[in-house]
Amino acid sequence: MRKEKLFALALAGILAVSSAPAVFAAEADPTGVEDSSGDQEEAADSENPEEEETGNPEEEEPTEEDTSETDGNEADNPSANPEDVGAENSINNSPGANVPAEQADTDADQVPVVNSAKSLQEEINKLASAANKTGEIRVNADFALDSTITVPAGVTVTLAAKEKQVTLSRAAGFKGAMFDVKGSLTVGTDNNADPVLIINGSLKEGEADGSILNVSGSLTMKNNVTLSGNKTSEKVKGGAIYNTGSLHINGGVIKDNTSGNGGAIYSEKTIYISGSAKIYNNQKRDNKTKDNIVLKKGSVLCLEGKLTAGANVAFHIDGDVSADDTVVQTTNKPNWIKTAVNENKLSYEGRADVVLGTDGRVQIKRIPVVADVNDYTTPDKKSEYKPGESIKYEVVGAGFDNTEPGEDDVRWKPYSFTVSSEKVWADGLNQYIISGYQAPKDTEFGDDEYIIINITITFIKQTYQNGEWVTGSEKQSVQDPITLAKGDSSSTPAGATIHKASDNEVDVEKKDVPKNTPIKFEAIGAGMDADEKKLVEGSNRWKPIRWGVEGIDEKEFTEDEHKEKDYSKSISTKTSSFKVNSEYELYVVFQEETFENGVWVEVADSTDTISKPIKITKAPTATPTKKVTKKPTITSKGSKSNTKKASNTKTGDESPILPLTVLCMASLATGGYVLVRRRKKSEN
Structure with a gap:
């Protein structure tokens, strides 16, 4: 028994000595946070690790309290205020950021989770009553807000989705701001793998009277949050965010919002941006003008970090800007701006002539003035015309009022007008007049008092280059409407001479024309012989413009013929086109003209055509001509004659006989000589 007691005492002493380091360590650090990992390492080496872990469960409780106190101090630390210029580190000031991973996971299990607007406001109110006024709230269900969620001054809240993507929306009829941030609110998380929190401000009917977030305190946007769909009335500034406090955008998405000013954001103060912030497709209330971020004049956009992949930030200043105005700054590295501009992640919008420089300053460039072809004018066109009334008015091309053009400016020069046929204006005109056209006399109005007809006007593009307007090849046509009013026209001026188409004539020399004999005719236009010095405005005439033989040929009268008023023509019938015993139609076209x-x-659309029938007959047979032979003169016996009597009888062939005879004898001699030579050779 005594030996057993001694053995037990010795064993107790050994155990006491082996547990002494853990006891002293616990006394040295009451929180147990700093050396908790050391305890675990020693426990792994001890003989009874399970007894070590279960023997002191109460030691973990002080750790949670001390950690909370530490977080509250950090929240009150001025150096962590995101309003400071060097505040890029503020994005790491979320509760629990400095707690070891094991402890943060433990705290995460104790973060309140809300599933309704009411429970969300209640949890925020609880934080207002808490000692450190700081906490995190997770959302784990879709729900609608029927009133504004308020973050009171002095309260710091982090709001994010818990396990899945969730959407906070407007309840039917709720049009006010969805959140009123008077304290500090952080939405989203830094971990891209976390679910997304969507705050959608859309209404099925009507427009909202408030932004998604009104910020007079501090707002920080991180990743995994989207602000979208809020469409506001004209008076509202900032479709997604209206800021008069501190605004940091380090990630997230703001899209598809509209408002009177600042489709996504309107900020009275500087906005701090970094990371992968995506702000796009936000517009003014016309649903076509880009209007993403608007800064009140005097405020700037400040990069507190590099814009990373996917970032898209466009902004402009509310009011005029001048060249070299600084609109973008940085808390640290100037090359952040240069990189963002060069990579098209950061841009200035709202004015085509303003470009953001890589140094954050405004650059003003001249934008070419490109006229719209549809902006042409017709200054003297009447509001209405009567059937048969002469239509005449000037066309002024779009851009012709540009009296001080610059390089690459564009205007549209009148090129032609078309009623039934195209009339091309000559080059170098000072005015382009539509004239020589009468409103149709036989217009059917039915029960209508007015009808619309169109004149097609074609314009050709001109570009200002190197100090002059250069005509290109591009053309565009427009339909210019003319209003016709029912009633008779009385547009013929007093004293004007009006000639009828029935007064035109075509005078043909012969109706039956022998083959190979020309067809001759003269066209006589009514009024062509009028003295122009005595003509009254509104007089007319019928000018021959072309002639032809149906199915064979058609030609225009020449300028010289018009000048001389000589319309006599001769058509050859020698061609194979004209067949004997065939009939043809000779025609002449007359064009009506008015004196204006x-x-x-x-x-x-006012022409007259006169046709005349022509028949091609057989050409007459030619009569052969007799050759007259002069008889010789016979001289009487008693008279003297100077005629010598021929010594040789003439045969009628006057060829020289003597040379031919000599040539024949020479040929016979040569032939005989050749025969003799051959015979001698054969004998030898």
């Missing part, structure tokens, strides 16, 4: 402003102007 001292010149003759064609009347559109």
Whole structure:
């Protein structure tokens, strides 16, 4: 028994000595946080690790209290205020950021989770009553807000989705701001793997009267949060965010919002941006003008970190800016701005002539003035015309009021007008007048008092280059409407001479024309012989413009013929096109013209055609001509004659006989000589 007691005492002493280091360590650090990992390492080496872990469960409780106190101090530390210029580190000031991973996971299990607007406001109110006024809230269900969620001054809240993507929306009829941030609110998380929190401000009917977030305190946007769909009335500034406090955007998405000013954000103060912030497709209330971030004049955009992959930030200043105005700054590295601009992650919008420089300053560039072809004018066109009334007015091309053009400016020069056929204006005109066209006399109005007809006007593009307007090849046509009013026109001026188409004539020399004999005719236009010095405005005439033989040929009268008013023509029938015993139609076309402003102007769609039948007959047979032979003169016996009597009888062939005879004898001699030579050779 005594030996057993001694053995027990010795064993107790050994155990006491082996447990002494853990006891002293616990006394040295009451929180147990700093050396908790050391305890675990020693426990792994001890003989009874399970007894070590279960023997002191109460030692973990002080750790939670001390950690909370530490977080509250950090929140009150001025150096962690995101309003400071060097505040890029503020994005790491979320509760629990400095707690070891094991302890943070433990705290995460104790973060309140809300599933309704009411429970969300209640949890925020609890933080207002807490000692450190700081906490995190997780959302784990979709729900609608029927009133504004308020973050009171002095309260710091982090709001994020818990396990899945969730959406906070507007309840039907709720049009106010969805959140009123008077304290400090952080939405989203730094971990891209976390679920997304969507705050959607859309209404099924009507427009909202408030932003998604009104910020007079501090707002920080991180990743995994989207602000979208809020469409506000004209008076609202900032579709997603209206800021008069401190605003840091380090990630997240703001899209598809509209407002009176600042589709995504309107900020009275500087905005701090970094990371992968995506702000796009936000517009003014016209749903077409880009309007993402708007800064009140005097405020700037400040990069507190590099814009990373996927970032898209466009902004402009509310008011005029001048060249070299600084609109972007940085808390640290100037090359952040240069990189963001060069990579098209950061841009200035709202004015085509303003470009953001890589140094954050405004650059003003001249934008070419490109006229819209549809902006042409017709200053003297009447509001309405009567059937048969002469239509005449000037066309001024779009951009022709640009009296001080610059490089690459564009205007549209009138090129032609078309009623039934195209009339091209000559180059170098000072005015482009539509004239020579009468409103149709036989217009059917039915029960209508007015009808619309269109004149097609074609313009050609001109570009200002190197100090002059250069005409290109691009053309565009527009339909210019003319209003016709029911009623008779009385547009013929007093004293004007009006000639009828029935007064035109075509005078043909012969109706039956022998083959190979020309067809001759003369065209006589009514009024062509009028004295222009005595003509009254509104007089007319019928000018021959072309002639032809149906199915064979058609030609225009030449300018010289018009000048001389000589319309006599001769058509050859020698060609194979004209067949004997065939009939053809000779025709002449006359164009009506009116006398206006001292010149003759064609009347559109007013022509007259006169046809004459022509028959080609057989050509007459030619009569052969007899050759007259002169008889010789016979001289009487008693008279003297100077005629010598021929010594040789003439045969009628006057070829020289003597040379031919000599040539024949020479040929016979040569032939005989050749025969003799051959015979001698054969004998030898």
